[in-house]
Amino acid sequence: MEYSKSNDYKSASLEFQNAVKTSPKDAPSHYQLGLTYLKMQNGKEAFKELGIAASLDPTNVDALSKVATFLLMAKEYDQCRAKVEQILKLDPKHIEALTMRANADIAEKKFTNALTAINQAISIDPKNGRLYTILAKVQFELGKMPEVEIALKNALRLEPENITTYMMMSDFYMKQGNSALAEEQLLDMIKTMPTSPKARLALAVFYEKTGKNAEALASINKAIELKPDESELYGILATFHRRHQNFDQAKNAYEQAIKHSDKPASLLAQLADLAFGHGSLGLAREKVNQSLSAQKDNLDAKLVLTKLAITDSEFGKALEYAEAIIKEVPKSGEAYFVKAMAELGKGDVELAKKSAQEAVKFEPFNFKAHTLLAELYFQQGNIADAKQEAIKGLQIQPANIKAAIIYGKCQIQEKDYASALKTFNNLVATLPQNPEIHQALGLIYLAQKKYAQALDSYEKALAFAPSSTNVLAAITSILLKDNKTPQAFDRVRKQIAKSPETPGFQIILGNLYLKDNKQTEAEKSYLKAIELAPALPAPYLLLAEIYTKKGQIDEAIKKYQAVLKEKPDINSARMGLGALLDKKGDYEHAAENYEQILQKNPDFGPAANNLAWHIAERGTDLGEALRLAMVAQKSAPDDPNICDTVGWVHYKRGSYDLALMQFKQAATKTETNPTILYHTAMALNKLGKKDAARESLNKALAITKNFPDANNARDLLVQLK
Secondary structure (H helix, E strand, C coil): CHHHHCCCHHHHHHHHHHHHHHCCCCHHHHHHHHHHHHHCCCHHHHHHHHHHHHHHCCCCHHHHHHHHHHHHHCCCHHHHHHHHHHHHHHCCCCHHHHHHHHHHHHHCCCHHHHHHHHHHHHHHCCCCHHHHHHHHHHHHHCCCHHHHHHHHHHHHHHCCCCHHHHHHHHHHHHHCCCHHHHHHHHHHHHHHCCCCHHHHHHHHHHHHHCCCHHHHHHHHHHHHHHCCCCHHHHHHHHHHHHHCCCHHHHHHHHHHHHHCCCCCHHHHHHHHHHHHHCCCHHHHHHHHHHHHHHCCCCHHHHHHHHHHHHHCCCHHHHHHHHHHHHHHCCCCHHHHHHHHHHHHHCCCHHHHHHHHHHHHHHCCCCHHHHHHHHHHHHHCCCHHHHHHHHHHHHHHCCCCHHHHHHHHHHHHHCCCHHHHHHHHHHHHHHCCCCHHHHHHHHHHHHHCCCHHHHHHHHHHHHHHCCCCHHHHHHHHHHHHHCCCHHHHHHHHHHHHHHCCCCHHHHHHHHHHHHHCCCHHHHHHHHHHHHHHCCCCHHHHHHHHHHHHHHCCHHHHHHHHHHHHHHCCCCHHHHHHHHHHHHHHCCHHHHHHHHHHHHHHCCCCHHHHHHHHHHHHHHCCCHHHHHHHHHHHHHHCCCCHHHHHHHHHHHHHCCCHHHHHHHHHHHHHHCCCCHHHHHHHHHHHHHCCCHHHHHHHHHHHHHHCCCCCCHHHHHHHHHHHC
């Protein structure tokens, strides 16, 4: 007990732990251990020990009361009521027990029961002001407004310096639509407590809510004047300025808060976060390092560190930081938001979406998380959910330009061009130099076939974003649509002169050359793009197509391999490589490429189709071949090549009827594919339909005498004769 009296709670807890080990059924030892854990703010262990104490000694009213409080906080209302009933049997006038009964009833909307319980408590202790505030809550829910007012006035009469009650009274009048009377309550509070900083802060909250920001700022400054050495007050001032995007004032307030704090780690982290949000990355790094020097495990600083890692494109490191924070604070909405940003940086869109969903679940007013979620939904074509999240982002932060742009883009996707035009015209009035807004206007006019206006909007966008590949591509597309090929070439060359280091412009130029059947010039442009951006996949893929058309298979393979070295998850490159390896007869390595795609994307139809064909040809596992073929067919049920693959697997399995059905389905979708007609003949032959088989073979050879299976077709035709 001596340790507990001297506030050495760790030593006290060890003493009581030894006591309960020695005498496990000693209720007082469990009770004292529970109280010690409470003082150590270890709620989990406190609840456990106090529960044991209450079960060992059911007459320990204080233990029962504390357990009931824990249960109420955990929303375990039935268990809470059971403990309350135990207490009231021991002490029918136990105020806290009656209060908990009332609060449990309020939580479950049993307001009549709550009214009975709180009135019983008031009859026992009529001078307890807190009870009248609970009564006011119940009467409000029952719609008895005069009684609410009376209850709150009684609470203030009994406790005239209770700031919470003044705020409740003010809030009550605001809900009645009487802002003047609401303000009057808080001014009365100031008269009663003229030297209370907390009262001034309560008044500041009211003023900010009602849009009187100057008065709110004056109230916060008055609070600081009353207690100029209080670090927390400067922190509140900084937060106010931050909400209103006053960077310099917020920075100065944080510096004052840090100056007056003996534990400045979190304040340093908040200043770092302010600097990061304002784009002052040097200051952000400086302050986050100072924060971590002051407290190495400060979570606020670690959050900023995570954001800085994302800015530096160190997404793996950022993800590690974010996951470590979530481990410490599992319900941190901001941590889930930065985790989503890190996952997005790594290209894991689905994981990013899940993390963003967790962010808004734990922090519903995080407008950045709602906006990110809107962006991810939009990218995936989920326009309805994207629009909803953009609306939420705007409701929380009306100045959220990014959310407004996504909202407008959703309107474009819904083909509500009139509304979209209104949205973006409003935005362009606010941000006339924002290229994304002009680009969106161009898209609207393009959809409306107003090509001159679209071209004008795209030109404005390009003027503000001279390196935008998408915008130049849109301009080029409009010119080509109007059969202005020379002007398209001139426009692209002009932009290259302005921004010669932009690889996308070389790709656009190469595409123009390719469209104009100038493969050599196209090749030069793509090679220039690679020179400017060696990690960019597109020019390699385009060059591979050129080399394939020229029959330069080895060169094409090299280009695909170069892409996959930098970006191993690009399916189009891996499919192209697999197809070329098939063409060279390197079936083993071709199959490996299809398998790699399916490891990450098990429903990717083209890879499933090609791998099914490989397995069927080898005859190693025809059951797996059929499964893969069905995966492919599910992704593209009308593709004749996939029908042909399904039929070929059935043929290899000896299911000739099923094979013929698939081959015929494929043939109806493409009547000029000699390979499908040859396969049809093979199935017909196995089913004994010789005449039909001969007819199918003759059709195949009439289309071309040089398809890959032409010799086999001729051999079969000889056999059938």
